[in-house]
Amino acid sequence: MILFTSSVFSFENSAKADQKDNRLPVLFNNLLQAPPGPYSIIIENKIWEIWLESADPKITDLMTRASKATQSKKYTEALDQYTKVIQHNPNYAEGWNKRALVNYLIGNYEKSLSDINRTLTLEPRHFGAISGQGLIYSAQKKWTLAKKSFAKALCIHPNMEGPKLNLKILSTQDIEAEI
Template sequence: MAFVALSFLGAPALAGQEDARLDPLFRDLQGTADHVAAEAVEDQIWEIWLEHPGQDLLVLMRDGVQKLNDDEYEAALADFNQVIAKDPNYAEGWNKRANAHYLMGNYAAAVQDIRRVLLLEPRHFAALAGLGLVYLAVDEPTGALRAFNAALAINPHLDGVREQAMKIRQQMAGAAL
């Protein structure tokens, strides 16, 4: 079951993700070997991704995330549906909805939302890592490895993603014997 080709990764970012502060942060993320510095840069990227001028949208996002954390996936999905309806160009709304779909086992829906995230913000390393998890859930290790590698190319400091990719490579090498 092939979900998504990663060929759209080079698509231009759309409204809301072209914040001028992001380019230097992504360069810093690539350029540092210091994990503490990388974590600080990653936090700044997340802050920008989460920004939105609409307070009502931010309240829905916060509530939806809390519901995800409380395992109230249907309620979280409803909140993220409202976020997307209010601003379909807000990449993080799509990303959070993809998370809800993934946690509910709605993998095809999660992939559709991840595709939208990546069209809006091609450097969204968390969405790529999430795509890798979806591929793992549907037993497509080759797709998972491609997604994890794409996430690591953007953010080489994702240790959990690196471990997953290494595990897949080891399993593939073992299967080839």
């Protein structure tokens, strides 16, 4: 079974806000009401941009380095850089989320879930982290938890293609009993 993973994480960087930005409530409300298509994608991208913003140039620099390392599949370096982000500002949700991504990519599912939980403590609306959680549960064959995660992501971002497709796959597959 192959699960769709796009729209889970983004690699763009900016430099001003974070998950506490006062623009986010309106964007999330608009996301709930947006029809599928370009408008929804524009809103999603704006949310990602805000989540990645930081007024701290050190965070911006570390996130840029970590993102480049992730894109180059230099996962040890990426983990190191994201850990430095977290150490520098443990309340910056996107540092935790991006480290969760790298841990997922290298198969460290429990560490990834731990980072996702911290991300969601800081930003409970983080549809990317919630969808990533579903991917991990799917990889662990925890089908019920995976379905719940994908459904929760869709409650926040109803047009997110990855969770929609993953729910469809999970509902049409003959899934063995959970481990």
